[in-house]
């Protein structure tokens with residue numbers, strides 16, 4: 001059973017747990033309480049990332065439930081006395097601010113533009129392969145995860161689901177029939193809302209009538225600078241009920257960002273040790289354009305080396321706009337949509 005390495009200086013090279021072939025999460029006993037605390041503080045990110053990325057339900061149904069909960073309670077991640085149900089919910093939860101859960105019927109991808117340079121999914125795939133996760137045996141090579149296809153049908157509580165946080169559904173190596181199967185699952189799982197984000201919207205547009213385009217599927221594309229606004233035009237050609245833009249990482253000004261037929265815009269800066277800078281004037285330019293066109297605007301983060309410290313206030317406010325899905329409008333028309341840019345202090 002491969003272990004999860006610990007990066008804390010006090011317990012370097014020791015493992016806090018492992019993942020069995022069957023996907024069970026097992027936590028090893030620690031030698032002393034203070035050492036346990038070091039493990040908890042330094043390893044909790046790895047632990048949560050591992051649970052949320054693999055979202056193996058077995059992980060929370062088998063060995064180690066009480067041990068994991070004790071550790072999480074110790075560092076304030078859950079309240080003491082939390083039960084396995086809460087842990088299971090966390091296993092399916094996403095840390096991405098604008099969604100609730102992730103579903104990965106495909107893993108792996110290839111870089112296509114500057115926004116991909118520090119791809120989080122690629123880093124995670126490398127780490128998960130090293131941990132012995134069988135889903136990531138091919139690391140970042142495009143791999144169909146057919147056994148995960150029907151997972152959303154088993155989730156009864158309605159939720160917002162980000163499709164393929166570890167891949168791009170419209171990558172050229174994903175067979176057309178498989179994309180159709182994914183859409184068929186999303187259509188059947190009508191209790192959920194699915195957010196499909198791609199850097200390859202031209203393929204989504206070309207598939208046209210081959211896809212059912214149910215109302216619970218939101219289609220989005222990433223745009224990192226003015227060189228890639230053509231993706232917006234491809235996105236608008238799709239028959240998706242809600243179309244959104246993820247402008248993250250924002251790497252340059254986009255003064256003429258096309259917004260016709262767009263129902264939601266998310267902006268964020270890059271985070272991590274090699275984060276590329278995002279200028280505030282680029283953000284204001286997009287925010288003002290969205291406000292003028294009545295398009296809901298969500299500001300995710302400033303990013304940088306310490307993204308928590310940089311926060312997500314813009315003009316002293318948070319911007320949590322979400323699409324208004326209650327009004328039915330003709331194709332490509334968002335003029336009558338009430339902006340739901342919810343502003344909180």
Ligand code: SF4
Pocket residue numbers: 109110111112113115116119120121122166167168199
């Ligand atoms: S398209 Fe997305 S998943 Fe694929 S390499 Fe680029 S950033 Fe990573």
